[in-house]
Amino acid sequence: MGRVFGYHTGMKIRDEYRAKHPKSAALWERARAVIPGGITHDIRHLTPFPVDYWMGHGALFLGHCHPAVVRAVQEQMARSTHPGACHELEVRWAELVNRLVPCAELVRFTMSGTEATHLAMRIARAYTGRSRIVKLAGHFHGWHDGAVAAVNPPYEVPMSAGVPGATRSLSSAATSPRSSSSPRAARPVRRRPSRVTSRSSGR
Numbered sequence: 001m002g003r004v005f006g007y008h009t010g011m012k013i014r015d016e017y018r019a020k021h022p023k024s025a026a027l028w029e030r031a032r033a034v035i036p037g038g039i040t041h042d043i044r045h046l047t048p049f050p051v052d053y054w055m056g057h058g059a060l061f062l063g064h065c066h067p068a069v070v071r072a073v074q075e076q077m078a079r080s081t082h083p084g085a086c087h088e089l090e091v092r093w094a095e096l097v098n099r100l101v102p103c104a105e106l107v108r109f110t111m112s113g114t115e116a117t118h119l120a121m122r123i124a125r126a127y128t129g130r131s132r133i134v135k136l137a138g139h140f141h142g143w144h145d146g147a148v149a150a151v152n153p154p155y156e157v158p159m160s161a162g163v164p165g166a167t168r169s170l171s172s173a174a175t176s177p178r179s180s181s182s183p184r185a186a187r188p189v190r191r192r193p194s195r196v197t198s199r200s201s202g203r
C-alpha cells in the first residue's frame with residue numbers, strides 16, 4: 001500500500017499530474033490568455049488544469065472517431081453543411097427517438113443541455129402557470145440564469161455573478177444526501193437531511 005498515484009515518491013499528486021501532461025499544462029497557459037478562465041464551458045473547471053478523459057460526457061460510448069461514425073458524418077457533410085430549414089434527417093431522427101423512448105411522444109432538438117433545461121423550464125411554467133422552479137442542490141443543469149442556484153456548496157452562493165436577484169429568487173434548491181451526480185458535485189458535500197430552501201415567497 002502507500003503507492004497511490006505517485007505518493008510513494010513523495011511527489012504531490014498535482015506535480016505528478018503536471019509532469020504527466022506537459023502539453024495540456026502549456027495549452028492551459030495559452031488558453032488563459034485568450035479564453036475567460038481558460039475554459040469554454042463552466043463544467044471544465046478542473047484543478048490544476050483540464051485533461052479530457054470524459055468521452056464526450058458519456059455520449060461517446062463508441063469512443064472517439066469510431067470509423068462508422070466518422071464515415072456517416074463525412075457522408076452527411078458532403079450533402080449539406082448547415083441546413084437552415086427543415087430536412088428529412090431531423091424527421092427520421094425524431095422518429096427514431098420516439099421509437100426508443102415512446103413516452104417522449106414529441107421531440108424537440110436543442111443544441112445543448114443548457115438550451116434543453118431552459119426550454120423545459122419555460123414549458124413547465126407555461127403549462128402550470130407557476131414561476132417557481134425547484135432544483136436539486138449540487139447539480140449542474142446548464143449555465144442559463146434559471147439554473148445558477150445551488151450548484152456547488154455553499155449553495156446560498158449562485159454559480160455565477162450577473163444574475164438579477166429577482167431571477168434567482170425564482171429558484172429553490174432541494175438538497176438530498178443522494179444528490180451528487182454532477183461532475184462539479186464530486187467535491188466533498190456536507191451531508192444534510194433532505195430539505196427545501198427558498199429565498200422568496202413568490203410562486
Ligand SMILES: Cc1ncc(COP(=O)(O)O)c(C=O)c1O
Nearest residue numbers: 043112113114115117140141142
Ligand atoms: C444534468 C445536466 N443538465 C444540463 C447540462 C447542461 O448541458 P450543456 O453543457 O450541453 O449546456 C448538463 C451538462 O453537463 C447536465 O449534466
